[in-house]
Each structure stands twice: as structure tokens, then as C-alpha cells.
Amino acid sequence: MDLFVQQTVNALALGGTYALLALGLAVVFSIMGLINFAHGELMTISGYTLMYCGILGVPFAVSVPLAILAAVLAAVAMERIAFRPVRGGSGATMLITSFAVAMILQVLFQNLISARSQAVALPQILSQSVHLGNVIIGVNKIAAIAATVLMLIFLDRFMNRQKTGIAMRAAAEDFAVARLMGIRANTVIAGAFAISGLLAGVAAVLWVSQRASVDPLMGFTPVLKAFIAAILGGLGSLRGAVAGGFMLGFIEVYLAAFLPQEFQEFREPIGLGLVVLILLFRPNGMIPSRFLGLIKV
Amino acid sequence: MTRVPLLSAQGLNVRYGAIQAVRGIELSINEGEIVTFLGANGAGKSSTLNALVGLVPVAEGRVLFDDQDITDLAPERLTPMGLTLAPEGRRVFGGLTVEENLRMGAYAVNDVDRRMAAWDMVYDLFPILHERRKQFAGTLSGGQQQMLAIGRALMCGPRLLLLDEPSLGLAPKIVGQIFDLIALLRERDVTLGIVEQNVAMALEVADRGYVMAAGRVVATGTAEELRQTDRLRAAYLGEE
Numbered sequence: 001m002d003l004f005v006q007q008t009v010n011a012l013a014l015g016g017t018y019a020l021l022a023l024g025l026a027v028v029f030s031i032m033g034l035i036n037f038a039h040g041e042l043m044t045i046s047g048y049t050l051m052y053c054g055i056l057g058v059p060f061a062v063s064v065p066l067a068i069l070a071a072v073l074a075a076v077a078m079e080r081i082a083f084r085p086v087r088g089g090s091g092a093t094m095l096i097t098s099f100a101v102a103m104i105l106q107v108l109f110q111n112l113i114s115a116r117s118q119a120v121a122l123p124q125i126l127s128q129s130v131h132l133g134n135v136i137i138g139v140n141k142i143a144a145i146a147a148t149v150l151m152l153i154f155l156d157r158f159m160n161r162q163k164t165g166i167a168m169r170a171a172a173e174d175f176a177v178a179r180l181m182g183i184r185a186n187t188v189i190a191g192a193f194a195i196s197g198l199l200a201g202v203a204a205v206l207w208v209s210q211r212a213s214v215d216p217l218m219g220f221t222p223v224l225k226a227f228i229a230a231i232l233g234g235l236g237s238l239r240g241a242v243a244g245g246f247m248l249g250f251i252e253v254y255l256a257a258f259l260p261q262e263f264q265e266f267r268e269p270i271g272l273g274l275v276v277l278i279l280l281f282r283p284n285g286m287i288p289s290r291f292l293g294l295i296k297v
Numbered sequence: 298m299t300r301v302p303l304l305s306a307q308g309l310n311v312r313y314g315a316i317q318a319v320r321g322i323e324l325s326i327n328e329g330e331i332v333t334f335l336g337a338n339g340a341g342k343s344s345t346l347n348a349l350v351g352l353v354p355v356a357e358g359r360v361l362f363d364d365q366d367i368t369d370l371a372p373e374r375l376t377p378m379g380l381t382l383a384p385e386g387r388r389v390f391g392g393l394t395v396e397e398n399l400r401m402g403a404y405a406v407n408d409v410d411r412r413m414a415a416w417d418m419v420y421d422l423f424p425i426l427h428e429r430r431k432q433f434a435g436t437l438s439g440g441q442q443q444m445l446a447i448g449r450a451l452m453c454g455p456r457l458l459l460l461d462e463p464s465l466g467l468a469p470k471i472v473g474q475i476f477d478l479i480a481l482l483r484e485r486d487v488t489l490g491i492v493e494q495n496v497a498m499a500l501e502v503a504d505r506g507y508v509m510a511a512g513r514v515v516a517t518g519t520a521e522e523l524r525q526t527d528r529l530r531a532a533y534l535g536e537e
Binding site: 174181 | 352
């Protein structure tokens with residue numbers, strides 16, 4: 001029972017990080033039909049910001065907001081430089097552009113920083129843990145869950161109360177009509193990238209705080225997982241992205257914890273098999289987007 | 298002094314790839330008028346409206362609104378100037394509440410007083426929208442969605458409102474309500490351009506009309522004149 005509680009906390013922490021990343025992908029996809037594979041590099045930028053802040057002795061309480069800000073600025077710059085010129089291009093054009101951006105950034109990280117993994121200085125408290133009865137919970141896990149909850153509340157408020165957030169939902173549903181309301185394409189698209197950068201930045205801080213290192217390919221695996229989570233939840237649906245992120249986190253952590261030893265090496269295929277199984281029964285994902293398939297202008 | 302039309306188009310052409318939807322038409326809408334565009338399916342009526350508001354590019358020709366050249370302006374630039382369109386098929390934001398839909402309609406209005414006046418006007422014209430303001434627009438009936446689509450377009454306080462097939466797919470009784478509303482809008486000094494398939498109803502509320510066939514204007518005149526010409530019948534039956 002204790003082990004189960006412990007693993008559930010781990011699953012919430014990992015799933016929450018996937019959920020934030022999947023949300024970032026979904027926000028951009030729902031508005032411009034782009035799956036941004038360079039999303040992971042936003043995480044890496046945040047990770048390196050944390051690393052340099054650590055080297056320069058910047059207090060962690062300052063370096064975290066700086067790292068998140070770096071991802072937001074990088075996301076907005078990415079849109080302005082790489083994606084705006086191909087806006088209105090086919091899905092394939094935008095997808096290939098995102099791969100190009102990802103590769104260029106990876107090569108820059110390798111050549112300008114280091115191809116090898118670099119240590120990131122983290123405050124002591126993150127590696128400590130809290131004893132609740134027989135359950136031992138890492139502070140970094142608690143921080144991850146708390147940060148995820150805060151981000152989800154913030155995003156919910158933003159999308160439902162703020163004029164720009166509502167405009168983003170409107171544009172995701174019917175871009176042409178949103179423009180007829182006077183909603184500028186640049187505003188909502190830049191807004192979507194800024195939100196996705198914010199989510200990637202927070203996810204990066206959580207990711208790094210579990211591992212204390214950063215390397216040029218750091219963002220690749222979590223974003224691949226987030227992409228799977230987004231598909232699992234229903235591509236383009238924000239609620240689906242959150243559900244898919246948590247679902248994938250639970251599948252991974254529970255398999256790692258409860259699968260018999262002799263099956264452990266098949267953990268990944270079994271996990272992905274479960275994903276495929278869910279998609280067989282719900283081909284549009286767990287919470288499909290109602291508007292996918294609408295023509296976007 | 299001659300009267301300058303609020304909106305005019307000269308030699309307007311619209312193409313979709315190799316298909317030419319609108320072939321060099323001339324039109325004008327004066328302040329305070331209701332002008333209707335009639336014609337069979339595929340005559341180019343919707344393409345004309347979409348080109349006027351910048352949703353589809355103008356291949357050739359010029360569009361003037363309030364004496365300014367708006368030929369190449371995007372729709373989001375035109376709304377603040379007072380020109381908007383309630384598109385065909387209503388296209389309300391189904392995942393947004395009625396209130397949020399209307400709030401988006403007023404997106405371009407920065408003046409608080411003007412925004413409040415718009416809320417009052419729309420809720421006054423459509424009490425049902427006020428009643429259902431917390432409901433998702435996707436759950437409204439077709440007629441209510443059409444009212445929301447028109448209400449949403451009115452929220453920006455347009456000087457010229459273009460309506461594309463406002464009665465499409467609605468029950469006859471609801472169609473009557475929509476046309477009553479159009480008559481009400483005239484009393485509130487909203488200039489209207491209406492694409493409509495319900496010819497009798499359209500000519501009843503309109504001052505003037507254009508009859509289109511195969512991308513061209515084949516007849517124009519006052520509503521009274523159009524009711525009496527054969528060109529209208531001919532345009533629908535495909536005789537040119």
C-alpha cells in the first residue's frame with residue numbers, strides 16, 4: 001500500500017510534467033495546426049539558463065523565473081523568425097520547419113556549450129524528502145505536483161477569463177471568423193507560442209530538478225512523450241492534453257514499479273502497447289477536440 | 298454634390314485557382330440602405346461578400362469603404378473601421394458561451410461606453426441571448442445561433458454589416474423573425490448588405506438589389522423594379 005501511494009506520487013509528478021508539455025504542444029497546434037517538435041529545445045534553453053545561473057551563483061529563486069522567461073522569449077522568437085514566414089503553408093511544411101529549428105538549436109548547443117551532459121547546481125532542499133508515515137516523498141516531487149497544479153489553474157483562468165485567452169479559443173475553433181471580429185492573427189499566434197514557452201519553461205525546471213543535469217538533447221525524449229500524450233488525449237484538445245499527460249505518466253511509473261522483474265526490459269513496448277490499445281477504442285483520443293478537421297484560414 | 302457611397306467595388310474579380318467566381322462586377326452601398334444580392338447557387342454572391350471583407354483575396358479591382366481603399370486589407374483591419382460580415386452557416390464559436398461569443402464580437406472596440414451600448418443593444422434586440430448567456434453556443438438551436446451570429450457582428454458597432462444567407466436552414470417561422478430583426482436594424486441606422494436565397498423576403502426589406510449569375514451582375518435596380526423584371530427569374534433558371 002505504501003509503495004502504491006509512493007508510486008502514485010511519482011506518477012503525478014511525471015504525468016504533470018508530461019501534461020504541461022503536451023498542453024504547450026496542444027495550444028500551438030489548436031491554433032495554427034503546427035506540431036512544434038522544437039518544443040523540446042525550449043526546455044533545453046531553460047535548462048542551460050538554469051545551469052549558467054548556477055555557475056554564476058544566481059540564487060535559485062531568481063534563476064527559476066529567468067529560466068522560464070528564457071523559454072518564453074525563445075518561443076516568441078521562434079514564431080517570429082521561423083514559423084511566421086511559413087504560416088499558411090501546409091502542415092508538412094510547418095512540421096519540417098519545426099524539425100529544422102530543433103536540429104539547428106541542438107547543433108548550436110553542442111558546438112557552443114558542450115556535447116556532453118552538464119551538471120546543474122540545485123538547492124539542497126530539492127534532494128531532501130518528507131516522511132509521511134511509511135511513505136517517503138521527495139521535495140522535488142511535491143514541487144513538481146504543486147507547480148503543475150498552479151500552471152493548470154493559471155491556464156484555465158487565462159483561457160476562460162482573459163480576453164486574449166478567449167480569443168485564442170475562438171481562433172482555435174474558427175480562425176477566419178475570429179479575424180472578422182478584429183482578432184489579429186499575430187496576436188493569438190504569438191500568444192499561443194508565449195504560453196507554450198511558459199509551459200515548456202516550467203516543465204524544464206521540473207525535469208532538471210529531478211535530474212540535476214542538462215545536455216543538448218535533453219528536450220527530445222520528454223517532448224516525444226508529450227506528443228504521445230497529446231495524441232492519447234486527443235490532438236488539439238487542451239483538456240485531452242492534460243488527461244493524456246497524466247495517463248502516460250501513470251502508465252510509465254506503474255509499469256516500472258509493478259511489472260515483474262523479468263518483463264521490465266519490455267516496459268516501453270508494453271507501455272506504448274497500452275497507448276495503442278486505448279487509441280484502438282478511442283481513435284480520436286480520450287477527449288477529442290471538437291473542432292479538428294475544420295478548415296483553418 | 299453627389300453622394301459618395303459608403304462602400305463601392307469597381308471591376309471586382311475573385312479567383313480560386315483556375316476558377317473565376319466573380320467576374321468584374323461593380324457595386325455600391327449607400328449609408329442607411331439595405332442592399333440585397335440575389336442569384337442561384339454558385340453565382341458568386343458569397344465570394345463577393347468574402348472579398349469585400351478581405352476573407353478571400355481580390356484578384357483584380359478596387360474596393361472603397363468610406364472613401365478609403367480597402368482592397369488588400371485583412372478582415373481584422375476592417376472591423377475597427379466599421380465593416381464586418383456575419384458569415385454563411387452562422388459559424389458561432391460553439392465551445393464558447395453566448396456571452397463569450399458576444400465579447401469576442403466587441404474585441405476591436407476599446408471604448409468602454411461604446412461596448413456597454415453594444416451589449417445593451419444586442420441584449421435588447423435578442424432577449425433570448427441574455428437568457429442563455431452562460432450556455433455554450435453549440436447547444437443553441439439553429440435560429441438562436443443565427444441571432445447570436447448577427448448579435449456578435451453587431452457588437453463591434455458596424456457602419457456596414459454584411460449578412461451572408463441569414464435565413465439558410467432555418468424553419469419558416471424563424472426566417473420571419475430574422476427578417477423582422479433586419480427591419481429593426483434599419484431603424485437603428487445600420488446599413489446592410491444581404492446575400493439571400495429567400496428572394497421574396499429579401500426584396501421586401503431591401504431598398505435595392507443586385508442579381509448575379511455566373512459571377513456577373515445581370516440586373517440591378519430598386520427592390521420594386523427587381524420584383525417586376527424577368528431578369529431575376531432568368532438568373533435563377535440559368536438563362537442569361
